[in-house]
Amino acid sequence: MNPYLPVLIVLVFAIIFGCIMSGLSHFIGPRKRTLSPVKDEPYECGVPMVGERDKMSVKFYLTAILFILFDIETIFLYLWATTFRELGWFGIVEVTIFLVILVAGYVYVVKRGALEWD
Amino acid sequence: MGLDLQQIQAFLDNEFAVQLIATAIKFAVVFAICIQVPPIMIWVERRAPALMQRRKGPNRVGFFKLRLWGLLQSAADAVKLILKEEIVPRGANKIFFQIAPIFGVIPALLIACAIPYGNDFQLFGYNIPLSIVNVDVGFLFILAVSSLGIYGITIAGWASNNKYSLLGSLRASAQMISYEIPLGMSLIPIVLIYGTLDLNQIVIGQSNLWNWGIITSPISFMIFFVCMFAETNRAPFDLAESEAELVAGFHTEYGSAKFALIFLTEYVVMFILSCLASTVFFGGWQIPFVPHDTLMQLIGGLHIPVLPYLLDLVGWGAPFLSLSLQEMGVHSLIASLIGVAVLFIKAGFFMWMYVWVRWTLPRFRYDQLMSLGWKFMLPVGLANIFVTAIIVAILNFK
Amino acid sequence: MTQLHLFYVFAALVTFCSVMVVGSRNPVTSAVFLVFDLFLLAGIYAMMEAHFVAAIQVLVYAGAIVVLFVFVIMLLNLEQESHGKVRVSIPDIVMMGITGLSFVIIAFLVARVPSMATVGEMTPEAIAAAGGNTYVVGMVLFTKYLWPFELASILILLAMVASIVIAKKDKAAKPGRRRTVNANQ
The missing domain is CATH 1.20.120.1200 (NADH-ubiquinone/plastoquinone oxidoreductase chain 6, subunit NuoJ)
Structure with missing residues (x-):
């Protein structure tokens, strides 16, 4: 059996299950809409909505980019970890060089204060 | 009898059919367990703090005199949620508001299928694994699919048209991606030590108590343990839904069954991470000091002819009555199922830890959370990989 | 299927x-x-x-x-979706036409020319026997493609520096924007 067949089955099932759950209240819940001007308003602690939606901090963006870069690094390390026994010391030296370069980047990131949330 | 033995035999000769049926049964069981976890955990999460704070907690809901310590409270809540009116806030993006919870639940159910709940067992001459999804890349599958869980949260927050939701979802996604790196790194020493990405092989490698991941790689366990809390947005890292600041975070606007779905997803992910932690660091389905082979032999020697006796009532089981479990060929199945129970006990411990920590530790501040992830866990994780590699190399490559 | x-x-x-x-x-x-x-x-x-x-x-x-x-x-x-109508100018239509035509030509060529691809040594069975897909990729990467691997780290380093240079303003550049966060401690 193809190992991805169960993935496909579970995927289809999960989508169906999600749709059923998500739509359940729509069909079972009360249909009569009580009309009130404030009912549909976004939650704002009971007072009228204040202000527009703010622009978000650039920090989130920076974090997301740094995540990708370190994620790629982690994946390379996974490849090394699976072949660790065969590569031996040679592999360790390779990965050390790889990591030294990246740690230099990491130190730069920290020194520039990109990871400070103020 | 209506059943033809030859037909059964012909069916059993078809490996694809047997494996497909096995997959369906396994998935049905895993799914049933997954949707049982949230109600039980919610009950625990109400009763446990009540115990800690010397109050009673929910104890009323029940049938007549049968109260079951308030266990039915969760069932009542679930029914209540489903029967609620569906409200979509004004200005929300209707489509994305509806599908965001579905986005969340798909990865949760997918990773639930990649955990080896027990050892592979032999039945009818086939080797049947107890994890549903067995792909070549091992637990990279879990890491990959679980990273998709962010979308549900981000989209839910964005589509709600509420500043608290948006801020909560951005916080949650920044936090989850930040802690995904140390989480991934904490598992690399495990690959170095056990030499495989296959979770079941990792469990087989932990046959003794002193081979367990927590003994061979304690720093990894500590990093993983902290990341478990951060990945699920649980206290003390529940900044994404800190009630005092953001109402309820990304699901502020959600009610009715969609809220139930979000809740379900959250607890399923908690449960799967607990299972993963016990699998990787606590020997998975292995019973301490009892190797799996010994367990199989013990069970194989037993004579418990319950099933043959029942079959005998309809005139079938007579030839099986005197056989031991091994001779009936079910001993490895039973041993694997005992392994499942053992894994659930271990995972239950971690679930309890989730509750325990929540009511013990105060919440982090957001800058503390991010600097813990980026400035402490990441370098420690890297150093841990490096030191583990050197030690394994010295021990293994002469 | x-x-x-x-x-x-x-x-x-x-x-x-x-x-x-x-x-x-x-x-x-x-x-x-x-x-x-x-x-x-x-x-x-x-x-x-x-x-x-x-x-x-x-x-x-x-x-x-x-x-x-x-x-x-x-x-x-959320509300600021661009509601403007998409205007299609004549150069756009020409470009779309050229793209569509090239697609048809390529599809035709691919369908007509017999496949040049041959079955290599690394069949799925061979990979499974050698120790799995991840293992095989790792072995190739760390032996044959050693230099690209090391260069990848420099690429990642460059991306790190670039993202910070673009996204991170120096603190000196915006005095007074720093708010105190200690208010609710």
């Missing part, structure tokens, strides 16, 4: 999602279809027995699209 049929289903879905990525007005819709697109591509990779690439596809692009999401959320409000 054979593998080939499944491939057609996936390919059709990928094409549809790609068109939606380009065609939808709302940037978040585009991003969501990009997620579907990359997930389905991972499915195609998995069907080609490139398990490792499939996993990495999901893992890395999941993060990459979160970046897009955050970027969109940062820059746009």
Whole structure:
């Protein structure tokens, strides 16, 4: 059996299950809409909505980019970890060089204060 | 009898059919367990703090005199949620508001299928694994699919048209991606030590108590343990839904069954991470000091002819009555199922830890959370990989 | 259903999602279809027995699209979808025509010319025997493609520096913007 067949089955099932759950209240819940001007308003602690939606901090963006870069690094390390026994010391030296370069980047990131949330 | 033995035999000769049926049964069981976890955990999460704070907690809901310590409270809540009116806030993006919870639940159910709940067992001459999804890349599958869980949260927050939701979802996604790196790194020493990405092989490698991941790689366990809390947005890292600041975070606007779905997803992910932690660091389905082979032999020697006796009532089981479990060929199945129970006990411990920590530790501040992830866990994780590699190399490559 | 049929289903879905990525007005819709697109591509990779690439596809692009999401959320409000009509000018039509024509020609050539691809040594069975897809990719990367691997680290380093230079303003550049966070401690 193809190992991805169960993935496909579970995927289809999960989508169906999600749709059923998500739509359940729509069909079972009360249909009569009580009309009130404030009912549909976004939650704002009971007072009228204040202000527009703010622009978000650039920090989130920076974090997301740094995540990708370190994620790629982690994946390379996974490849090394699976072949660790065969590569031996040679592999360790390779990965050390790889990591030294990246740690230099990491130190730069920290020194520039990109990871400070103020 | 209506059943033809030859037909059964012909069916059993078809490996694809047997494996497909096995997959369906396994998935049905895993799914049933997954949707049982949230109600039980919610009950625990109400009763446990009540115990800690010397109050009673929910104890009323029940049938007549049968109260079951308030266990039915969760069932009542679930029914209540489903029967609620569906409200979509004004200005929300209707489509994305509806599908965001579905986005969340798909990865949760997918990773639930990649955990080896027990050892592979032999039945009818086939080797049947107890994890549903067995792909070549091992637990990279879990890491990959679980990273998709962010979308549900981000989209839910964005589509709600509420500043608290948006801020909560951005916080949650920044936090989850930040802690995904140390989480991934904490598992690399495990690959170095056990030499495989296959979770079941990792469990087989932990046959003794002193081979367990927590003994061979304690720093990894500590990093993983902290990341478990951060990945699920649980206290003390529940900044994404800190009630005092953001109402309820990304699901502020959600009610009715969609809220139930979000809740379900959250607890399923908690449960799967607990299972993963016990699998990787606590020997998975292995019973301490009892190797799996010994367990199989013990069970194989037993004579418990319950099933043959029942079959005998309809005139079938007579030839099986005197056989031991091994001779009936079910001993490895039973041993694997005992392994499942053992894994659930271990995972239950971690679930309890989730509750325990929540009511013990105060919440982090957001800058503390991010600097813990980026400035402490990441370098420690890297150093841990490096030191583990050197030690394994010295021990293994002469 | 054979593998080939499944491939057609996936390919059709990928094409549809790609068109939606380009065609939808709302940037978040585009991003969501990009997620579907990359997930389905991972499915195609998995069907080609490139398990490792499939996993990495999901893992890395999941993060990459979160970046897009955050970027969109940062820059746009929910209501500010661009409602302007898409205007199609004559050069656009010409370009679309050329693209469509080249697509037809390429499809025709691919269908007519007999496949040059041959079965290599690394059949799925050989890979499984050698220790799995991840292992084989790792061995090749760390022996044959050693230099590209080391250069990749420099590439990542460059990306790190670049992202900070672009996104991170020096603190001196915006005095007075720093708020005190100690108010509620």
